[in-house]
Amino acid sequence: MSDLPTTPEKPADEKENQIKSPDLRPGAPPQYSSSFVPGPPGPAIPPPAGYPGGLPMGYYGPHQPSTFPLYMQTGSICPIQYQPGKYPAPQLSAPVIWMPVPTPIPHCPPGLECLAQLDNIHVLQHFEPLEMVTGFETNNRYDIKNNMGQMVYFVTEDTDDYTRNAYRTLRPFVLRVTDCMGQEVMTMQRPFRCTCCCFCCPSTRQEMEVQCPPGVTIGFVAEHWNLCRAVYSLQNEKKEDMMGVLGPCSTYGCGSDSVFEILSLDGVSIIGSITRKWNGVLSAMSDADHFEIHFPLDLDVTMKAMIFGACFLIDFMYFESSPPQRSNIHHD
Template sequence: MSGAVPTAPEQPADEMENQVKAPDPGPDNPPDYESHFVQAVLLPAGYPGGLPTRYYSPQQPSTFPLYQPTGGVHPIQYQPGKYSLPNQSAPITWMPGPALMPNCPPGLEYLAQLDNIHVLQHFEPLERMTGIETNNRYDIKNNLDQMVYIVTEDTDDFTRNSYRTLRPFVLRVTDCVGREIMTMQRPFRCTCCCFCCPSTRQELEVQCPPGVTIGFVAEHWNLCRAVYSIQNEKKENVMGVRGPCSTYGCGSDSVFEVLSLDGVSSVGSIIRKWNGLLSAMGDADHFDIHFPLDMNVKMKAVIFGACFLIDFMYFERSHHNVHQDRSRQ
């Protein structure tokens, strides 16, 4: 018939089923990734420098902490790639970001709410075995074992191994996102002259933010003990630090008292803790720093800096100069 509509020939049921099924994914058919995405970690608007690269960990790209200047309920956790060991899996717990404070240098808000901090130096076994000086590294923690800062020495190899404990150095203090919030600089002072000459006395400058001086730590000559002045940015004496007669006590802590300007009342302390065999043989010192909670935060930072000058002058050891240091003290 001329009006009939032609129809397709009937196909077996098994052939029709094969046409309905989707082909199996193979090497030429990659899986659909539209349902998978990576969330980018964003820092607050206006943050200088963008993403932190100093402690970037390629194994954990999404573990950057968010810097929370307005405070947070939960502690910040991340594992900085620069200091993590290959078998270290536990994340480092950071102190929650404090609220911004008026008349407080950025980054010192942490110190404003603390009256006690712990300075823990990293142990360097390669340095002990070879005698080659390496850059010192320190973890700064509060009483809850939360990380507050990381301190890293930035000194070239020649200077470190030529001048050893007398070397000039730069210490960079960074927070949880790798932002450098404080810099400490020790200039070189020649010790060839008479030890009571002012040009041989050690000094440390504290800057916060980097480039803006907030105070100094100045050594004073004393026949029996370590004596320092805590100074403001104008080099005016504000407080003093008085150490023990002997800083090489075996089996006991070494206490450096922070005194008022008149030298009568104690307002804080810097204590080098005795850690047994690690204190006797390894450069892995542990300091406790105490100061009043309501102390000016800039002076807290300068006392914090005095701890590192004391460490380099009295407790840093190397195979080449341990006897020289003992005779000098």
């Protein structure tokens, strides 16, 4: 019986020059090209306290501290590194650039350092298509930006579904203002006030409390009864009038900007303004409003916060549209 032919053994030096075949074992690392140059390491940010491993990328909780994704942190944008060929890179939305956080300022409530360096801010309400289609009222959300388009704060409404949809524009609410790290720096609370009785009754006038930091009252926004225009007073924590707000006489939001003037205590000098910008069809069909707030740069930061808070009470009272109610018509 003859032996089977065998392949002649190759020299050792020829084996070394031969290209190795890829390792096909499960879990084996891929073969990278020699031209691949690894990028710089990403930022080392610890996971949020109380949440082992952190939250999934692209999610954040406005009521929980330090839960904003990496691309929403303050400063320059660092690309997130992924292992090539192992996992597909996720399609992230456009990065959000935050205003750099200044150093602490003496006699400034924590979290208002950014507000102390600004003389105007933009309040941009999120557009909610679900409200237009279904009529179901959802929690309002707002982006607070400076003139450079940098995010200063993020504001979210914290109201249950029944209260929102039962009381609509009259609903009591809690607004939570968070900074770039997800820390709640300011809270605004509006109690429920019935408007069924006489309009001049004090119990029907709207009011909102502003706290900064949360739990520490810095002032109130109080409505005053007026026959043809919006009138408010900005009060300190002792409910002493500090400034006034005077709205326009014309119909609000009808084809032009609506300007609410911030007046001095004597009602003579104009200190600043809250302007609801007219955005055309979007303003007429939805409640995704755009407000522009102006105040002096050297104004006390607590009064800036009060003007900032007055903007939201104005929005809920005059520009938070409710879907039309269907009326039942009975035919004989």
